[in-house]
Amino acid sequence: MxxxxxxxxxxxxxxxxxxxxxxxxxxxxxTYSGYTNAEIMFDGRKRIAAVIKTATELGPWDMTFxxxxxxxxxxxxxxxxxxxxPGRDLPANATHQFHETEFLTPDDYALxxxxxxxxxxxxxxxxxxxxxxxxxxxxxLTKTMLEYRCHAKMVKSRGMEVAVGFVHPGVLYEWFSLGRxxxxxxxxxxxxxxxxxxxxxxxxxxxADLAILASRFVGVPRVFIGQSRASPEFISRRNFExxxxxxxxxxxxxxxxxxxxxxxxxxxxxxxxxxxxxxFPARKCILELxxxxxxxxxxxxxxxxxxxxxxxxxxLLATGTRDEVLAYCRRLIETVGKGGxxxxxxxxxxxxxxKGENVRALYEAVEKWGWYS
Amino acid sequence: MSNDMNGxxxxxxxxxxxxxxxxxxxxxxxxxxxxxxxxxxSAGMAEVxxxxxxxxxxxxxxxxxxxIFKNAMTVLKPLCxxxxxxxxxxxxxxxxxxxxxxxxxxxxxxxxxECAGFTVVDIGVDAPAQRFVEAVAQSQAVxxxxxxxxxxAFDAARETIAAFTQANLRDKVKIMIGGSVTTDAVxxxxxxxxxxxDATAAVDIAREVCQ
Numbered sequence: 001m002x003x004x005x006x007x008x009x010x011x012x013x014x015x016x017x018x019x020x021x022x023x024x025x026x027x028x029x030x031t032y033s034g035y036t037n038a039e040i041m042f043d044g045r046k047r048i049a050a051v052i053k054t055a056t057e058l059g060p061w062d063m064t065f066x067x068x069x070x071x072x073x074x075x076x077x078x079x080x081x082x083x084x085x086p087g088r089d090l091p092a093n094a095t096h097q098f099h100e101t102e103f104l105t106p107d108d109y110a111l112x113x114x115x116x117x118x119x120x121x122x123x124x125x126x127x128x129x130x131x132x133x134x135x136x137x138x139x140x141l142t143k144t145m146l147e148y149r150c151h152a153k154m155v156k157s158r159g160m161e162v163a164v165g166f167v168h169p170g171v172l173y174e175w176f177s178l179g180r181x182x183x184x185x186x187x188x189x190x191x192x193x194x195x196x197x198x199x200x201x202x203x204x205x206x207x208a209d210l211a212i213l214a215s216r217f218v219g220v221p222r223v224f225i226g227q228s229r230a231s232p233e234f235i236s237r238r239n240f241e242x243x244x245x246x247x248x249x250x251x252x253x254x255x256x257x258x259x260x261x262x263x264x265x266x267x268x269x270x271x272x273x274x275x276x277x278x279x280f281p282a283r284k285c286i287l288e289l290x291x292x293x294x295x296x297x298x299x300x301x302x303x304x305x306x307x308x309x310x311x312x313x314x315x316l317l318a319t320g321t322r323d324e325v326l327a328y329c330r331r332l333i334e335t336v337g338k339g340g341x342x343x344x345x346x347x348x349x350x351x352x353x354x355k356g357e358n359v360r361a362l363y364e365a366v367e368k369w370g371w372y373s
Numbered sequence: 374m375s376n377d378m379n380g381x382x383x384x385x386x387x388x389x390x391x392x393x394x395x396x397x398x399x400x401x402x403x404x405x406x407x408x409x410x411x412x413x414x415s416a417g418m419a420e421v422x423x424x425x426x427x428x429x430x431x432x433x434x435x436x437x438x439x440x441i442f443k444n445a446m447t448v449l450k451p452l453c454x455x456x457x458x459x460x461x462x463x464x465x466x467x468x469x470x471x472x473x474x475x476x477x478x479x480x481x482x483x484x485x486x487e488c489a490g491f492t493v494v495d496i497g498v499d500a501p502a503q504r505f506v507e508a509v510a511q512s513q514a515v516x517x518x519x520x521x522x523x524x525x526a527f528d529a530a531r532e533t534i535a536a537f538t539q540a541n542l543r544d545k546v547k548i549m550i551g552g553s554v555t556t557d558a559v560x561x562x563x564x565x566x567x568x569x570x571d572a573t574a575a576v577d578i579a580r581e582v583c584q
Contacts, residue, residue, distance in 0.1 A: 315559060352524070
């Protein structure tokens, strides 16, 4: 099997020839390749060179991300708060960091409904970066999309799959949690429920339209959907089912209907909500976990329903030994990978200071224990 | 507590923001001492904490209750005859270590500690070792919380602990770490005293240290 066939098999919950390996790569590409973080964030050629070098030499991996979250333009277009960037606000080798403030206001719920998703996003971008005001915002957007498509082709020509053709920032509750800040969003959860619900529908439709369009343009039929602050660490089941799930379900269904596989990237601990994911279309989605959810429980509950991806913890990759990483990977492969439906990956991004031998151990574990007889 | 809660305790426990505002105002107009009202609000926060432990409430409820509590305190604190700090359960210095500007986790812990009756000296994010040391020296805190969300922040945390040793303060202060990348093994490796798995664990640690 090649990487594409392997991937198609695990998403359909069929047994491939072996477990796929696909760590979530962003800043670590710079570490491994000898670039600074600033270089790969601002220079697309260095970024793709670093991605290909890392994914090839530490594998070859079946699938890789294009270091989407180490792309300064993409981040600044998609994140509704100021970002501190290496080489600009931080030392050249630092990881970018979000400066969480109450950037979006309560009026932004109404503004989103009035303007629609695209024009609202342009408005927010211009507030953060005035030189992108109005139609000028389309210049970096167009350049980035063209570059992304080109990079996807470069990766595919080397026999690897590209993880996603578009990074969907999540349902409105997620995006506004970042833009409003968690304290204000907690208040909104109780005092502005109608606004969240109404704006959420506009956001969900607009973002799904954009995700489908962009992933088709890039030529990668998978879309990343980010989620963290709608998890049971933050909100109750009742609030999740009221304020989040309808928009998430709409998004997943729209993508699946368009022939796109959602990669539901779920940071923090989602274990208590695993049953909810049974509502999503069977054998059409990938659930990606970051090491805080119980991935073994996910296999029990969702193993017959959706592909599971994860979850070698960042701390283990940065501070553990190669043998410890191998042992954890083996456990994942032999339990979560049992019968198929599993992609071995890092728990969220590979950390900046991961040890090379530990990252390499993911591929080694798959070679040693990941073949299905 | 649920069956015999008085109005103010219940209003806060039920996250009834308008009810709390009204009852605080009415209690003051009826001549109730601000300190007594604060005691009732604290009981309401304790009930919120209990509901959190029972998984009836989640972080959004905790944060919102903290917001309601703080709003009430802005009215009550200036009216107190004694400094509110006199009733503090203890002083805790909280910060995100140098090189890391994530403040969400730290802020949640700060809110919970304040609501639990601790005085918190929040030194912010990207805090150098010396800022932690100076904050402890000035506040006489007995507990320090170091938050981090990046594995690359581990070295800064180690340096901060070393700075306490160099300042001859290490045996006078307990150090807890927290954040999604931290583990008990990381805690032991860097020589901290406690690992707060989550925000409520941090409050339990503070209670243990300050009892």
